[in-house]
Amino acid sequence: MDMITPVPRPAWIAGRPEQGAGTLAVHHPFDGSEVATVAVPGAEQVERAVAAAAGVAAEFRRTPAYQRAGALEHISRQLAARADELAEVITAENGKPLKWSEAEVRRAVSVFRIAAEETRRFTGDIQRLDGEEAGEARMAMTRRVPRGPVLGIAPFNFPLNLVAHKVAPSLAVGAPIIIKPAPRTPLAALMLGEILAETDLPAGAFSVLPLGNEETSALVADPRLPVVSFTGSGPVGWSLADAAPRKHVVLELGGNAAAVVLGDWPDLEGAAERIATFGNYQAGQSCIAVQRVIVERSVADEFVPALLTAVQEQRTGDPYDARVDVGPVVDEAAAERIVAWVDEAVAAGARVLTGGTREGATVEPTLLTDVPVTVRAWAEEIFGPVLAVSIVDGIDEAFAAVNDSAYGLQAGVFTRDVQVAFHAAAELEVGGVIIGDVPSFRADQMPYGGMKGSGVGREGVLAAMNDLTEQRVTVFTGIEL
Template sequence: MTTTHEFWLAGRRATGDAEFEVHHSYDGSLVGKVSVPTDAQVEEAVDAAVTVAPALAATPAHVRATALDHVARRLTERTEEIARLITAENGKPIKWARGEVGRAASVFRWAAEEARRTNGETMRLDTDPGGVGRFAVVRRFPRGVVLGIAPFNFPLNLVAHKVAPAIAVGAPIILKPAPATPLSALVLGEILAETELPAGSWSVLPVPNEKMPALVQDPRLPVISFTGSDKVGYQIMDSVPRKHVTLELGGNAAAVVLADWSSEADLEWAATRIAMFANYQGGQSCISVQRVIADATVYDALVEKVVAKVRAQVTGDPSADATDVGPLVDENAAKRVESWVDDAVAKGAKVLVGGTRDGAAYAPTVLAELPEDAILATAEVFGPVLSLHRVDSTDEAFAAVNDSKFGLQAGVFTHDLQTAFRAHQVLEVGGVVIGDAPSYRADQMPYGGVKDSGVGREGVKYAMGDFTYEKVLVLTGLDL
């Protein structure tokens, strides 16, 4: 008999009057049942968060830091258990699930450190005659309760990127996990319940998507942190123009391989990284490699290596240590990827490897000669599919990167320092990775995009900035 998982209402376990099932995308087995909060319970969680907000904001830094350290430690201690849960609810290969737990632990560790060292700043104001005797202290204070809306692709780490910064700044958070993958967030709630954070500081509410508009528009929740599709993200922003909304949205990340990246070792490294990060997480990452833009002088040799590396990706049971690529989150996701590839082929693209679906799994796929009018040429595939493009110069390569409505991250394989700085200047993205795929992310660095890839930044310190506002204290009549 499968146990129904309780949710977390203002820091305590609770059950509602309905439930839904979570199934394993690899074999369809039932992973668990999850209780759904009632409207009254959601109201109770919001009211508790609003009530506790002043006390939580005034909590000493050491209290918040100690709680965050505890979460980091317990995640590390329970790594294998939680990784197995992520694989079961998400279909992510266990090797990547273990890495996700490790990253989430580091997010909470970084948050604990930032909570201890966030001191604000001071400034003397007598730089002008009217400021003689005046001195300013600038501190940051929570904007209010945070509504965190998390996606399915990183069901623990992207939850951590909302919860940890909120706790670090002393802002209560209402967390809404993705319906497909709520179990990891509920385990995080279990760990948070072991801390001494005041009741109401956090809730984990598996609210159905159709009931979210009321929460989004609730004036008592002035900050919304959303990670997901650009369509939904901008619908949220447009519906609440007076709220502080941060959006981490999609991408169609490009890996650029320039002419100077031409040795056998260079191309072997580029092909290895491209193949790995076009397919890790089943391609269900906002910064997975979707486009490879290669200089004509290295294109043919690179293509041969990329195809071989993609063909070598081990697919199958995500619980097996050797598996590189598991299923997508569900069969509908795989069918959508299949339809987009079919559309590209019908319009003239050539499949060099892959191009087949088996249930919720889609084979790692490489396309060449992708026509501009194919859906895959402009949209985010969110699946294990990459396309290869030949260019004749660095200018053409960078223009191709920018020829997109998205702008999250780009990878540029070059040894030239001037080219690296030029890429940083001209590429319309939130991050440029030199000598590697665009899929690299350190959890303490600012992470986010431009154009339709969103607004605001994740990365603990930077999210803390989004969750707070500056307040100035001016002292007068001082002998400076």
């Protein structure tokens, strides 16, 4: 899709569109064609954006809740009104099939609507203090106040919705935000900037800066941005945290999510279809895409063939084709790496049941078995359409296999046994356990985040609002209780 305009798409500097000191070309991952150019702000523009965020912080946190909620409602409505256009933009810059882009836009619509609702009920609480003699005639009022302006660094794989998960909670609590979208996928974030500019948010409440990754370190170090919210790769995220030891840092990093299929699950074909779909959706470029499939031996002979059939039914091709399930990965270099990891697994003893090849940036949906736990296709995040199957004897071995990972984002457990479900919730070292479905399920209002190498902090609208704020206590003395 050709989106090239006579002039580059502008950056948003303190709520205003501006051309930059340079430009950045955006390419369609499927065929490498150039789809747009965007303005890259210079140092002076970045400074104005940061200064404006710091300068408006006190004013913005004092705005009435109804004003912030109204702005968020407007954004939600406009995203819905421009849904078709936004979906085409996401597919153009990211390469995901159009049906997944449409789903992403719907989620972003919900994120801003939920944020508007939470803004109106984001209050404090009252605590009487006379449980001890020293607190007689005293009462504490606790409320939450923003930690300060937010630097939101977003990845390429969800160029609208993961931006929304940073912008909406920030605006809900009255914290200015500077968004740095991924250089490969800045278009949806810039379109969101257009919609943000239609609101009555104060100047400086938002900026969208399509900068290169190498230009991020100065923003991370800037003391005027006391909160850093990063979604992306682990090595980059942890290095940012190390560079900002006195800041409040939220890291949503990677994973190698496991789906466990236990012997009591009645619909093995349905489980296979869900796992095949969500191992390959977004071409596997989701931190909660299924990567590891752990199957109880009692059902393996029935389940594995069903999974093979379901994977083979995943259709690749032009992401604008409505029949296509799996588009390209972000670029050809990523495709080369994914296939190299598959080849490494095969050299170590794994078997390829289907797939294992690529054409350009498109990797054929791949199913592996007999994968050694030490190879990268099992132990690391492959971030591609590759599933690796392991057969285990019993629940304890299955859960131990899930936990034998450097990551801990989400896990799915296909079981009907409520006792096993509670056991999974207690034992699995992950931020979220999904019972009866794949680990890829995420509701945008629920807390979302990981353990171990998968990061720190939580997203999900209300959880993020809490994370972006801190408690402030006022004690009233000499009052009648």
